[in-house]
Amino acid sequence: MEEAVESEAVRRRLAVAVIVAAALATALLLWAKWVPYGAKVPGLAGSGVWPGSDILRTGGVRAGDAPSWGAATSFTGAYARAVWRALLAALLISAALQTLVPRAWLLRLLNRPGRLQSALAGGLAGTPSMMCTCCTAPVAVGLRRRGANIAAVVAYWLGNPLLNPAVIVFLLLVAPWQWTATRLVVGALVVVGGAALVSRIAEGRSPAVPVVVDEVEDQGPSLRRYQAVLLRLGVTLVPEYLVVVMLVGAFRGWLLPLGPGPASGLLLVVVAALLGTALVIPTAGEIPVAQGMALAGLSLGGVGALLVTLPAVSLPGMVMVWRAFGWRVTVATAGVAAAGGVLAAGMLVLLTR
Known part of the structure; x- marks a missing residue:
């Protein structure tokens, strides 16, 4: 009898913790994503013009400019102002997933039979949060530490930016x-097929890739553990993230030379895909970048490559996830994103003929 009462109390406690986690995630996403993006739609529908500027040109940096401290700080400041809400939300949500939601529930949702099914589940789970590749990295790290498989976690990480419904609407309007x-x-192919392929590459020789799982994962929800995990995420991820963002900002003058020039055809597309994979932008930042590059004379193939690679992966995002993902998964994911950029280039050229 006592065991039944105790078991019921545990179930009730778990249910309350899950409700708290869900309410926290919903409130944070409303504040950081859903309400601000919803407010943009009427203005875009009326004007058909994107109001923001190209963040890669912040501080007056032009193609070919040498690295500088001013380029680093101006870019980092503009980027931080654009993403701080989403990054804070991601850290708080990641800590909640790691400490308030039972591990078995997460694995039941994401670890489906077969790589494609797991990738589809991860991609669908990531779509509502609509975060950029860096802001979704803490949540992806948390999911991996809880034992979610590679296909699901990579699809979650890629699905946030590539299948962001707000950005899809923005693109339709402008x-x-x-x-x-x-x-x-191409986004759907990269998220589902690409994540499944990354899983196949990573697990080709050893189906059970080790997962770093918290030692206290079965102790049940607690505020103390939530605070400890949140502190760990902030201390380990945020500083390295800011350093790499500053480096990208400092060197962006050397990463910008896309447009009319000696490189053309497939070579230009490959260069655009590689640069897009390295650069970091906030959510929807690819829209003004692609529009500006197109006006400057970048080919349709180059524009198509940027539409996929700019949001999908970035150097700061890769630095944030590599310890939880492993170098093979991280590099393979970047390769899949770049390949998706090349595919997008061909598709855009064909559709525009």
Whole structure:
């Protein structure tokens, strides 16, 4: 009898913790993502013009400019102002997933039979949060530490930026329909098929890739553990994130030379895909970048590559996840994103003919 009462008390405590985690995530996403993005739609629908500027040009940096402290600080400041809400939300949500939601529940949701099914579950789970690649990294790290498989976690990480419904709507309102179609089709292929492929590459020789799981994962929800995990995430992820963002900002003048020039055709597309994979932008930042590059003379292939690679992966995001993912998964994910950029280039050219 006492055991039954105790078991019921444990179940009730777990249910309350899950409700708290869900309420926290919903409130944070409303504050950081859903309400601000919803407020943008009427203005974009009326004007058909994106109001923001290209963040890569912040501080007056032009293609070919040498690295400088001013370039680093101006970019980091502009980027931080654009993403701080989402990054804070991601840290708080990640800590909640690691300490308030039972591990078995998460694994039941994400670890499906077969890589494609797991990738589909991860991609669908990531779509509502609509975060950029760096802001979603803490949540992806938390999911991996809880034991979610590679296909699901990589799809979650990629699905947040690539299948962001707000950005899809923004593209429909301010860009040619071919841009939206390319982003949707190639984005879905990269998120589901790419994540499954990354899982296959990583697990090819050893199906059970080690997962770093918290030692106290079965102790049940607690505020103390929540605070400890949140502190660990902030101390380990945020400083390295800011350092890499500053480096990208400092060197962006050397990363910008895309447009008319000696490189053309497939070579230009590959260069655009690689640069897009390295650069970091806030959510929807690819729209003004791609529009500006197109006006400057970048080919349709180059624009298509940027539409996928700029949001999908970035150097700061890769630095944030590599310890939890492992170097093979991180590099393979970047490779899949770059390959998706090349595919997007071809699709956009075909659709625009």
